[in-house]
Amino acid sequence: MKIIHSPTDTTPAAPPESPGTKSHRAYTQIRADILSCRHMPGTKLNIAALAADLDVSLGAVREALSMLQSEALVVSEPQRGYTVSPVSPKELADITEARIAIETLCLRTSIERGDLAWESRLVASWHRLSRLSQSEAGKDLHLSEVWSRAHADFHSELVGACGNDWLLRMRAMLYEQSERYRRMSVPLQTETRDVPAEHKAIFDAVMERDVDRAVAALETHLRKTATIVRTSVAL
Numbered sequence: 001m002k003i004i005h006s007p008t009d010t011t012p013a014a015p016p017e018s019p020g021t022k023s024h025r026a027y028t029q030i031r032a033d034i035l036s037c038r039h040m041p042g043t044k045l046n047i048a049a050l051a052a053d054l055d056v057s058l059g060a061v062r063e064a065l066s067m068l069q070s071e072a073l074v075v076s077e078p079q080r081g082y083t084v085s086p087v088s089p090k091e092l093a094d095i096t097e098a099r100i101a102i103e104t105l106c107l108r109t110s111i112e113r114g115d116l117a118w119e120s121r122l123v124a125s126w127h128r129l130s131r132l133s134q135s136e137a138g139k140d141l142h143l144s145e146v147w148s149r150a151h152a153d154f155h156s157e158l159v160g161a162c163g164n165d166w167l168l169r170m171r172a173m174l175y176e177q178s179e180r181y182r183r184m185s186v187p188l189q190t191e192t193r194d195v196p197a198e199h200k201a202i203f204d205a206v207m208e209r210d211v212d213r214a215v216a217a218l219e220t221h222l223r224k225t226a227t228i229v230r231t232s233v234a235l
Helices: 019-035 047-054 058-070 089-113 116-130 145-158 165-188 195-207 211-232
Strands: 074-077 081-084 139-143
Touching (some): 019 165, 116 145, 195 211
Antiparallel strands (some): 074 081
């Protein structure tokens, strides 16, 4: 009798996640949820619940929260655990002034040093942003995640030729801190604002290599955001 063997699946099994990979995954997801205000400012973060939701260990969540604390996105208190960093009018004002100082400096340097490759990346990021709707389809009061990523990319490309890694790190941190405030205000805004026109004013000045006009347009854009946040959110 001839024995027929069934074919053997030789596809290698996916390697298990290492503890470091799980910690980074937890960090990435919790961080995204804080920046998008899914975890609102002042909310207590339950380590056990986060571990269950993310399918990671308690240790992985603690490591992730420790990294987020170093970025000032969470705070910890003895016997009380971790909480999403609170917001306040003073902090918003401080973040806005610091961001204007750092980001305009980065923009000046970027315009002065930027080459054709930088211009091409900036044009691509601007084109993508200008073709996207700021709100989700059918949800005018909910910010589109696709638009938010394109918005972050555009602001990043504006300063992409700066060349000073320390300034760019500080700019990125300040952008993310201000993003929490902006996202909180979106569902509550009562003031009409033409954000695409503000972005175009910055873009046009940069492409014309008009440093002073580009810096002025960027500062106006950032101050406008802060003003709307202050009037929309009860801080």
